[in-house]
Structure formats: structure tokens, C-alpha cells
Amino acid sequence: MKALSKADAQRRADRISEFQSELRALEDEEVLSLHQEQRSAVATYHDNLLTQLAATFDIDANSHERQLSLGMKIASFLGALALGASIFFLFYQFWGRFPTTLQVLILIAAPMLSLAVTMLLAQKERSGYYTKLSAMVTFVCFVLNLSMLGQIFNITPSPNAFFVWALFSFLLAYASDTRLLLAAAIVSSTFFLSAQAGTWSGLYWFGFGERPENFFPAALLLFLASFAAHNGFSGFRVIYRVFAMLIFFLPVLILSHWGAISYLPLDQTIIEGSYQVAGFLFSAAAIWLGIKKEWPDLVNTGNVFFTLFLYTKFFDWWWEWMPKYLFFLIIALASIAMLFVFKRLRRTSTLVTQEAHR
Amino acid sequence: MKAFLTAHRLWLLAFALILLSNAAVLLGVQANASGKPTSVPLLSERELSLPYGTSSRDNSGLSLRINWHTLSRDANSTNRYYDYRSPAWLDADKLESLGFDLQARLKSRKKPVSKELFIVLEFEGNAYQEALRRAQYAYDNAEAHYQLRTQNNMLAQNNYQSTKDRLEQLRTIESRLYAIDAGNDPKQLREHYSDRAKFIIVKGVIRPDYGYIHTKEKLFGHISRLSINRVHVPLKYRKLFDAISEQNKLQRGERVPPRYELKLAYGSRYEPYIDSVMLIRPIFN
Numbered sequence: 001m002k003a004l005s006k007a008d009a010q011r012r013a014d015r016i017s018e019f020q021s022e023l024r025a026l027e028d029e030e031v032l033s034l035h036q037e038q039r040s041a042v043a044t045y046h047d048n049l050l051t052q053l054a055a056t057f058d059i060d061a062n063s064h065e066r067q068l069s070l071g072m073k074i075a076s077f078l079g080a081l082a083l084g085a086s087i088f089f090l091f092y093q094f095w096g097r098f099p100t101t102l103q104v105l106i107l108i109a110a111p112m113l114s115l116a117v118t119m120l121l122a123q124k125e126r127s128g129y130y131t132k133l134s135a136m137v138t139f140v141c142f143v144l145n146l147s148m149l150g151q152i153f154n155i156t157p158s159p160n161a162f163f164v165w166a167l168f169s170f171l172l173a174y175a176s177d178t179r180l181l182l183a184a185a186i187v188s189s190t191f192f193l194s195a196q197a198g199t200w201s202g203l204y205w206f207g208f209g210e211r212p213e214n215f216f217p218a219a220l221l222l223f224l225a226s227f228a229a230h231n232g233f234s235g236f237r238v239i240y241r242v243f244a245m246l247i248f249f250l251p252v253l254i255l256s257h258w259g260a261i262s263y264l265p266l267d268q269t270i271i272e273g274s275y276q277v278a279g280f281l282f283s284a285a286a287i288w289l290g291i292k293k294e295w296p297d298l299v300n301t302g303n304v305f306f307t308l309f310l311y312t313k314f315f316d317w318w319w320e321w322m323p324k325y326l327f328f329l330i331i332a333l334a335s336i337a338m339l340f341v342f343k344r345l346r347r348t349s350t351l352v353t354q355e356a357h358r
Numbered sequence: 359m360k361a362f363l364t365a366h367r368l369w370l371l372a373f374a375l376i377l378l379s380n381a382a383v384l385l386g387v388q389a390n391a392s393g394k395p396t397s398v399p400l401l402s403e404r405e406l407s408l409p410y411g412t413s414s415r416d417n418s419g420l421s422l423r424i425n426w427h428t429l430s431r432d433a434n435s436t437n438r439y440y441d442y443r444s445p446a447w448l449d450a451d452k453l454e455s456l457g458f459d460l461q462a463r464l465k466s467r468k469k470p471v472s473k474e475l476f477i478v479l480e481f482e483g484n485a486y487q488e489a490l491r492r493a494q495y496a497y498d499n500a501e502a503h504y505q506l507r508t509q510n511n512m513l514a515q516n517n518y519q520s521t522k523d524r525l526e527q528l529r530t531i532e533s534r535l536y537a538i539d540a541g542n543d544p545k546q547l548r549e550h551y552s553d554r555a556k557f558i559i560v561k562g563v564i565r566p567d568y569g570y571i572h573t574k575e576k577l578f579g580h581i582s583r584l585s586i587n588r589v590h591v592p593l594k595y596r597k598l599f600d601a602i603s604e605q606n607k608l609q610r611g612e613r614v615p616p617r618y619e620l621k622l623a624y625g626s627r628y629e630p631y632i633d634s635v636m637l638i639r640p641i642f643n
Contacts, residue, residue: 066435089416096418108380119369142376146383151419153387154629156561156585164379168372202457203471204563210471227461260469353516 007234048304084140111141159195217246389490390625403616426534448579470566477562484537561585
């Protein structure tokens with residue numbers, strides 16, 4: 001069997017369930033009828049496959065189990081956040097009363113012990129919930145480790161800590177298949193790359209936000225990373241794509257209204273106008289690419305930003321002088337127009353699919 | 359990628375990363391503390407004070423705040439307050455010599471960016487004496503003004519009292535550290551300011567700023583912050599500082615003359631550490 005992630009296995013199980021329901025419906029309407037041999041062969045194959053998938057990935061067999069799994073995911077997430085916060089405050093509560101050597105030993109031992117526990121859980125536990133929780137706690141311990149050492153020894157703040165945290169978080173994310181850790185890794189690496197871009201252009205690293213274009217290299221790298229094969233990792237490519245778009249479009253949105261903080265040696269009005277055009281073009285391109293590649297995350301994020309760019313433009317043009325009721329009416333009409341366009345696009349897509357099946 | 363980097367290998371790499379990063383940090387700390395310190399001033403509570411609202415319930419750690427000033431740009435100003443970290447020496451020429459591109463601001467109205475540079479802090483030197491002179495001048499003016507007008511004039515009376523308090527604070531309570539220069543090369547700065555006890559070379563952040571004087575735009579520099587503006591207190595000195603914190607609580611934050619002196623050493627990476635602490639006034643609880 002090709003390398004599968006848990007999400008892939010769950011999707012396969014869901015398709016089997018839907019297939020079985022659809023087959024029953026077709027048989028009831030006398031559209032299709034399978035011979036006993038065929039029925040038996042399909043049922044045996046599906047039963048064996050579901051057993052194998054359940055044993056390997058701990059998937060949900062029905063909607064009831066799916067709901068419980070969702071509850072477990074939420075509980076795991078909240079538990080990880082709360083445990084991480086607890087560890088932070090526990091250390092802050094007592095660290096001032098320890099000699100320096102003991103402080104250092106505790107700070108180094110905490111992530112190592114937590115990592116050992118995570119490794120053990122990964123070997124013993126099939127579902128992965130406790131492993132993911134432990135992995136997130138390990139990350140929190142490591143962030144505490146380096147940030148507290150910086151405080152104890154009065155170390156000059158540096159973007160290198162973000163690089164190390166990003167690397168660590170990537171390792172944990174891929175080892176434990178945890179999207180939240182991947183998000184943490186992406187955020188840390190974005191800070192590092194943006195700070196480096198800022199430093200190379202001569203500004204203080206902490207002020208990388210003073211020039212939003214510093215975020216563009218990180219956005220590009222993340223988008224390219226989404227094209228790498230991620231078989232066996234649930235939803236990682238989506239995370240890369242969504243963050244890449246956020247990290248690209250938010251600076252573009254800011255620069256489209258505040259050209260004074262751009263690197264470009266041009267008049268402020270020209271910069272703002274250029275970024276507004278770029279915002280519309282790139283968000284439209286994202287929607288197009290998302291439809292073409294069947295990436296709903298790209299379509300949705302592109303939609304959001306296209307709408308944001310459009311509404312902020314309306315605001316610039318009309319808010320000051322137009323009666324408010326008329327302003328919001330125009331926004332509503334624009335939304336309806338977009339609804340019409342998307343409906344037409346969907347209809348076109350359906351017709352194309354039907355043609356392909358003939 | 360997944361075939362080579364199995365989960366087991368990734369866990370092991372994570373272990374290695376914890377060890378390597380901690381080793382790198384501790385080696386850096388060792389490097390900073392080894393060799394001759396770049397600066398070794400003997401400072402007091404005036405320059406390294408306890409933070410406001412000490413002994414937080416949730417944080418048992420303690421760091422002292424580094425207090426420092428700059429002289430206002432206007433030498434003849436009777437204003438008893440300092441300019442907000444924008445000294446006269448940090449003018450447009452100095453900013454250009456530090457590598458700031460001021461033409462971008464002039465040509466295209468760009469918001470200025472910050473840079474991390476080396477800043478020279480002078481301890482109880484000419485800048486401090488000048489600050490005292492200006493405060494004395496302001497006080498003398500206020501006193502003369504107060505004497506000329508009737509004693510019922512509240513404004514003159516308030517001004518007289520505040521300049522008197524200000525002068526007293528400068529003499530006894532306020533920090534004697536003043537930022538007097540900046541540069542890109544700390545070695546060059548140290549050659550110029552060779553007294554390691556009097557001149558501290560620290561890392562700090564400078565940003566060009568602009569204001570309008572007689573409707574004409576003027577560019578000047580602003581020292582946003584020191585890169586390290588707090589110094590952690592190790593456990594061996596906590597007893598003394600805890601006693602002072604308790605006294606502060608009883609005095610409800612009233613500022614008093616300094617109770618301790620502290621030898622602060624700046625290592626080869628310009629990162630500070632406390633070398634020794636001495637009590638110079640008794641603490642009564």
C-alpha cells in the first residue's frame with residue numbers, strides 16, 4: 001500500500017461507507033444489481049481493508065466515532081496549551097530561588113525528558129493524541145529553555161533563537177505528524193527569515209516589521225515547500241499554502257495603504273497603487289490556481305483577500321462622503337455579484353466534468 | 359524524504375538539537391565572561407534600580423533596570439525635562455556617518471528604520487556635570503522669578519519647587535549615566551574612550567526621526583533602547599535585594615538615596631554580568 005497518512009486512511013474509510021450507502025440506493029431503485037459473487041468479493045475486500053486501516057491508523061468507523069474523535073482533538077489541543085502555560089508559570093514561580101547551575105540543568109533537562117516521554121508514547125500509542133500533546137509540551141519546554149537562558153545570562157536578543165525553534169518544531173511536527181507544531185515551525189521560521197532579510201538590508205533585526213517586504217522571501221519559500229511530497233502527513237501541504245498566502249497578502253494589504261514603509265524608492269502614492277493592483281491580481285491568481293488544482297484552501301484564502309482588497313478600496317473611495325446605508329448597499333451588491341460569478345464558475349466546472357464522463 | 363528521515367531519526371535529531379543549541383549558548387556565555395571585560399563601571403542603585411512593583415507573585419526572578427539619560431538638544435533650555443533620548447550629538451551628519459540613508463527620507467518621505475549600533479555611556483562625566491549645570495541654571499531662574507513676583511503666585515511657586523526638586527534628584531537619585539556617542543566599531547570607540555570604568559560601550563538601537571523647527575523639517579537621531587536594558591540578579595545576591603524590596607514596600611515606592619553599589623562587568627560580547635554587590639547604606643525594615 002502506498003504511504004498513507006491518517007487523514008488519507010480516514011478519507012478512504014469514508015468513501016467505502018458512502019459507496020456502500022450509494023450501492024444500496026441504486027439497488028433499491030433497480031438501477032444496478034450485483035451478482036452474489038461480486039457482492040461477496042467487494043464486501044470481503046472492504047472488510048479486510050477497513051480492518052487493516054483501523055489497526056494501523058485508528059480511524060473512525062462511523063459518525064459517532066467521528067464526533068468523539070473531534071472532541072478528543074479539541075481536548076488534546078486545549079490540554080497541550082494549558083500544560084505548556086502551566087510549565088511556563090511553574091518555572092517562573094520558582095526559578096529565582098535556584099542557583100544558576102540548577103536553573104541551567106532544569107532548563108536543559110525539561111525538553112530532553114519531555115522528548116523522551118514523547119518518543120515512548122509514539123511507540124506505545126496508536127491514536128497519536130497523547131504523543132501530539134507531549135510533543136507540543138516538548139516544544140514549549142525548549143522555547144522556555146533558550147529564552148530563560150537568555151534572561152539569566154543577559155544575552156543580546158538575536159533572531160537565531162527563532163531559527164533553532166523553527167528547526168526543532170519542524171522535527172517534532174514531522175516525527176509526530178502534528179499540524180499545530182508545523183504551524184509553530186512556520187511562524188518561527190517566518191520571523192527568522194524576515195529578520196534576516198531585514199538585517200541584510202541594514203536594519204535592526206527586531207524591526208523587520210518596519211518593512212513588510214521582509215516577509216516575501218518567507219512566503220515564497222513556504223509556497224514552494226507546499227509542492228514537496230507530503231505522503232503520510234495529514235494536511236501539511238494545506239498548512240504551508242495557507243500560511244504562505246497569509247504571510248504574502250497581509251504585508252501587501254498593509255503596503256497598499258502605507259507606502260512609506262516600503263523599500264521601493266518611489267513616491268508613496270505609486271507604491272500604494274502598485275500594491276493594490278498586485279493584491280487584486282495575486283488573489284485572483286490564487287483563486288484560479290486553487291480551482292485548477294482542486295485546492296479549496298487556496299480558493300478560500302484567495303477569496304478572503306480579494307474581498308478584503310475590494311472592500312478596503314470601496315472604503316477609501318466612498319466612506320467619507322457617501323451615506324452609510326448606500327455604502328453598505330454597494331458592499332452587499334458587490335458580494336451578490338461575486339456570488340453570481342462563483343455560481344457560474346461552478347456550473348461551468350460541473351458541465352466540464354459531465355462532458356469528461358461521457 | 360520520509361523513507362530516509364524516519365520518525366526515530368527525527369527524534370534523535372531533535373535530541374541533538376537540544377544539546378547543540380544549549381552548548382552553543384553556554385559556550386557564548388563562557389566566551390563573554392572570559393578575558394578582560396570591555397567595561398567595568400562601579401554603579402549604584404541610581405544606575406541599576408529594582409523594577410517598579412517588585413516581587414511579582416508569579417515571577418520569582420529579579421532583574422535590575424539600567425537607567426540612563428541623554429542631554430537635551432538645546433543647551434540653553436530652561437526646560438527641566440530631557441529631550442526624549444535625542445541628544446544634540448546625534449544629528450544628521452552623525453546619522454550619515456553611522457550608515458543611515460537619510461536621502462531616502464528626504465526624497466520619498468520614507469519612514470526611517472532602526473539600526474543596532476554601539477553606544478558610549480559616560481558615567482559621572484562631563485555630560486552629567488552639564489545636566490547639573492542646566493538644572494542649577496533652571497533653578498536659579500525659577501528662584502529669581504519667584505522672588506520677583508509676589509509669593510502668592512502659584513505658577514512661579516510651583517516652578518520654583520519643581521526645579522529645586524529636580525536639582526536635588528539629579529544630585530542624589532537620578533542616574534549619572536549619559537549616552538555621549540555611538541559608532542559601528544566598538545574597538546574604535548574604545549580607543550577614543552579608553553577609561554573602562556568611566557565609559558561603557560553597549561549595544562543599542564538608534565532610529566532617525568524628524569521634527570519641525572520653524573516649519574522646516576529637521577532630521578535627528580533617537581536612541582530607542584539599549585539592546586540589553588536589564589541585568590539578571592543571581593541567587594547569591596538575592597538576600598540583599600529582597601531586603602531592599604521589602605523596604606521599598608514600606609516606603610511605598612518613595613525614592614531614596616542609593617543603598618547599594620554594584621560592579622557591573624561587560625564581557626567580550628558586550629553582555630553584562632554582575633561582578634559584585636556592596637551595601638553602602640543600612641537597610642531598616
